[in-house]
Amino acid sequence: MRVTSDSPEQLTLLRDTVRKSRTKAPAEITETLPVARIAVDVSLPHLDRPFDYLVPDDLAAAAQPGARVKVRFAGKDLDGFVLERLAESDHDGKLVRIRKVVSAEQVLRPEVAELCRAVADRYAGVLADVTRLAVPPRHAKVEAEPLRYDQPAPPPLSTSRSEWAPYPPGFLDALARSESPRAIWTAVPGADWALAFAQAAAVCSAAGRGALLLAADARDLERLATACTTVLGESGFVVLSADLGPTARYRAFLAALRGTARVVIGTRAAAFAPVTELGLVALWDDGDESYAEPRAPYPNAREVLLLRAFKQNCAALLGGFARSAEAAAVIDSGFAGELIAARPAIRAAAPSVHITGESDTDLARDRMARAARLPHRAFEIAREGLKTGPVLVQVPRAGYLPSLVCQTCRAPSRCSACGGTLRRTGGAGPASCSICGRPAADHRCPECGDTRMRAAVVGARRTAEELGRAFPGVLVRTSGGDNMLDHVPDQPALIVSTPGAEPVAAAGYSAALLLDTWLMLTRPDLRAPEEAVRRWLNAAALVRPASAGGTVILVGDPSALPLQVVVRWSPEGFAAREVEERRAAHLAPAAKLAELTGPAESVADLVERLRALLPASAGLEVLGPVDVDDETVRAVVRTPRAAGTQLARALKDAQSARATKKNPGSVRVQVDPPSFG
Structure with missing residues (x-):
């Protein structure tokens, strides 16, 4: 067709033809599990729930549970994680499509996603804030590196007993039988706790299960790494810590995710590590404030590991030369037993x-x-x-x-x-x-x-x-x-x-x-x-x-x-x-506490909403507020420990209601603060 300047109809027809040829028809929706339930990266409490999206056929293979995706939400492209694939949605309205699969790597395993949800609920927080703690930022270059499966053979069980000689043998014996013992370990003076942790991990590894070991800071982590090198070999474990830097941290995270390392050690950043076939979680010196996360929702690594032991039915070990009140409360609850040497061994x-x-x-x-x-x-x-x-x-x-x-x-x-x-x-x-x-x-x-x-x-x-x-x-x-x-x-x-x-x-x-x-x-x-x-x-x-x-x-x-x-x-x-x-004084860990910090009007509004949401049987008490500075006050709310779940849920609902109504002023909510004066 020849187009001349005196034929505008032909020029318009040609332009429309070119446009249609450049526009790609959208892919059909996949027939197999066409709905993806996605945790969108939104930190607003009233939007803290999964949302359903349609899965295009060309993304169906990559959009598996745990994968990172991009979705359209409130007029913006936001990140998210696929939680599950469904045959149909219970949403009555129209669903939109997943825009993009950022990475097919399934970085948020179902058991870790469930743990993140439990942590968010316990600390009256938002799932998106917890998944940011659990999954490090992506590095595409690291993901493209070849897989290496060089897991060494675990050492014989008979060589993994020396540091545990002063204590009753039941804990290690249960680990060797792939059982899930839980213990509060009080170490004898001078004990090489790092070597004891490494030996317990070796026993767990010999039974075909993984182990997650946490230390409070970089110095203790270095001691633990040295002990693990002695017991497990240099390639028998991986170190996961925020101090590694983004690239090295993501490489260590993928090593745990892909199963190239059966044992993971780290600081509080490793509490959510995706260890394959997890059999043991262990933490040294649980009273150290370094285990308290300074970012919302402020979880403590000790509580994360105890929740994980419960959710994944694995062994748990909290060790130290001293014993925290929280560890003693765990013994009182019956969730864990006491692991301590006899008095003659301690005196010696x-x-x-x-x-x-x-x-x-x-x-x-x-x-x-x-x-x-x-x-x-x-x-x-x-x-x-x-x-x-x-x-x-x-x-x-x-x-x-x-x-x-x-x-x-x-x-x-x-x-x-x-x-x-x-x-x-x-x-x-x-x-x-x-x-x-x-x-x-x-x-x-x-x-x-x-x-x-x-x-x-x-x-x-x-x-x-x-x-x-x-x-x-x-x-x-x-x-x-x-x-x-x-x-x-x-x-x-x-x-x-x-x-x-x-x-x-x-x-x-x-x-x-x-x-x-x-x-x-x-x-x-x-x-x-x-x-x-x-x-x-x-x-x-x-x-x-x-x-x-x-x-x-x-x-x-x-x-x-x-x-x-x-x-x-x-x-x-x-x-x-x-x-x-503390039980007599109604203080933690015998009671459930939450610290509310913000402008006086906002704190008062949140407290009133709590009073309306909680039944009288919850036993809500309000302490304060007291002035922090000219513009900020702090109030403490508490309930008996048995009503702790109700308090956390009510705090979340009250914050959601404030966000929905766009009430002015932001209130910082911290459940079970590490210090309380």
Whole structure:
């Protein structure tokens, strides 16, 4: 056909023909399971439910449960995961098509999707927020890498018993029989917990099942990786941690997903790892706050693993030198049993533990034994310990002089510009503000007018400086903050550390001085005594047994119960007592708590909605609100533990109602906060 300028009809006809030839007809809807139920990535509480979409025939093979897809939602293209394929939908309206399958990799397994839903419900959260924690961002290049199935043969069962010798054999025997035992393990002092975890994973692997092992931080994870390398070999496990970086993390995630590694170790980011044929979940030192996720809905890795053990019917192991109140409550509930060595084995492994001023002899030799920061007996123990090895000194606060007060009236010294606490960062120069950094060379106490200041709290650096003068010629090293030591050699040295930063000594510490115990006990937090006992036991467990000369001294009040717990090395009794006291006071874990933080009007509105949603039998109590700052308040709501599910559901429904009505103000809801003051 020849088109000329004087034939517009022919030109229009040709243009329409070209357009029709370029437009591709949409694919037909597949006949086999044509409906996909999809979890759309939307964090609005009133939209927290799956939505049904049609599956085009050309996407049917890739759009399998767990695959990532793109769908049209509220006028936008959003990400989502296929949860299941259905023959028909229960939706009465018209369904739209899946726009695209981003990846055919089934990254959200059905059992993990079910776990994510359970976690969202328990913490009054949204599924989309939990799946972001469970599934790392995609890297197409990593997905294209070839599969490698080099799973080594598990070691013989007879070689996997040594670290478990002090304990009853029932737990490992049940693992070997592919059963699902659940235990709260209190390790003997000095136990190599990482090696014990690796050996338990080896037993589970030998039975043909997978294991998931969690550590609190990067230092503990490195110890666990070293132990797993010894027991399982370098290719017998995979490390999954947020610190790996996006590419390495996704590669480790795919290794677990595809079954190239039967054992997965990691930090809290690995709690949702897709381990094939999961047989064991284990977590060390469950009281560590590092297990609390700082992003909504703020789940705790301990609770995620316990939920997972219940949902997937696998073994569970919570271990530690101390025992949290939550772990004791799990024992009380009957979900797990106690795994602990006999008292003779504990006494044989423990160091000799003392408190300054605990005897009349101490007071006769040093009248200030109960008041001095470093009593004479503590110096003697340090001097004696330095003859045979390193000595650990635990100081609760980092820095030099992190807090100053008036020399005369003891009023806190504060910055005249912003009201921040004044501190000293070194031995020279004026004090400065801990917030704005402004020097306070002309500071004068507003209460009494004195210009002199003294330390309210002495930090690790100042302590190291004082010990260096007291023990001339002895090497003094600090560990904490940005200067963390992992290991120290077996030679005389003073190691000054903040809690949680204690390095491991090659042959154990010859002695340990635990200073300023009052400071850890007076923290404005419900968990202060429990946290103090955990920190002290973790440090004392690094010391040699008493039979090898190991000695620990706590500088504090001998009548304080938490200090006596360390002397007797009885964390299980202390944890049981904590649970009883909290049950009497209606506090967690005996009660269900939720913290509501936001503008006063919004918090009040949410509380009123909760009152309307919950029946009187739920026993709802409201504490507060109290001011957080000029614009924010905090209220705490609580119910008995038995009504915890009702509280979580009501919180979710109340938030959904507020979102639907577009009420102003956002309220942060945190169920079972890690700290409560």
